[in-house]
Amino acid sequence: EDQVTQSPEALRLQEGESSSLNCSYTVSGLRGLFWYRQDPGKGPEFLFTLYSAGEEKEKERLKATLTKKESFLHITAPKPEDSATYLCAVQASSNTGKLIFGQGTTLQVKP
Amino acid sequence: DTAVSQTPKYLVTQMGNDKSIKCEQNLGHDTMYWYKQDSKKFLKIMFSYNNKELIINETVPNRFSPKSPDKAHLNLHINSLELGDSAVYFCASSQMVGGGEQYFGPGTRLTVT
Numbered sequence: 001e002d003q004v005t006q007s008p009e010a011l012r013l014q015e016g017e018s019s020s021l022n023c024s025y026t027v028s029g030l031r032g033l034f035w036y037r038q039d040p041g042k043g044p045e046f047l048f049t050l051y052s053a054g055e056e057k058e059k060e061r062l063k064a065t066l067t068k069k070e071s072f073l074h075i076t077a078p079k080p081e082d083s084a085t086y087l088c089a090v091q092a093s094s095n096t097g098k099l100i101f102g103q104g105t106t107l108q109v110k111p
Numbered sequence: 112d113t114a115v116s117q118t119p120k121y122l123v124t125q126m127g128n129d130k131s132i133k134c135e136q137n138l139g140h141d142t143m144y145w146y147k148q149d150s151k152k153f154l155k156i157m158f159s160y161n162n163k164e165l166i167i168n169e170t171v172p173n174r175f176s177p178k179s180p181d182k183a184h185l186n187l188h189i190n191s192l193e194l195g196d197s198a199v200y201f202c203a204s205s206q207m208v209g210g211g212e213q214y215f216g217p218g219t220r221l222t223v224t
Contacts, residue, residue, distance in 0.1 A: 031210050043201050043215035096167050097208050101154040
């Protein structure tokens, strides 16, 4: 069964304190791995897509990496506005397009 | 311009009632989805339509019936609402079926009392 597990569930950082979020997955043929950001009361906002092991994508203070079993979202020198829930999802190569989400990591960055 | 929009934003209703949630996307995408987010923030696929054709139906009770009048709209009708239906429902769209990033609407918080 396709599955996504994110850790930690919650993370508190001081402003400027870099860290990483983990997304472990099992999927029958990976079509893509997606990272989303979700603010309270809003819909998930697309951040990155990774397609193959070794691939990396960057956006401002965020960098996503992918291996055959997991993905990391590295946050460098975070700011309070980076506080949100970060969701990881996989899409299998079964051609239906559905995303299988992890439970998310809630990040709080304190000034 | 809002890419994926949903109405209403909040919906409070009593058990046994029938309600609908509307979704529209102006991205020109061919595929639309409904997801349910439970109280633990876990997002799960419910339905997917590609150009008005049902692609995914993920073991959702048949009280839930999606309808796609055209590829820019995907509505969700729920009959005989139950307490367990309380959740946030998100509409999403993608350019093509089977792959690519999905863009989500703002969500509809449904509360059944």
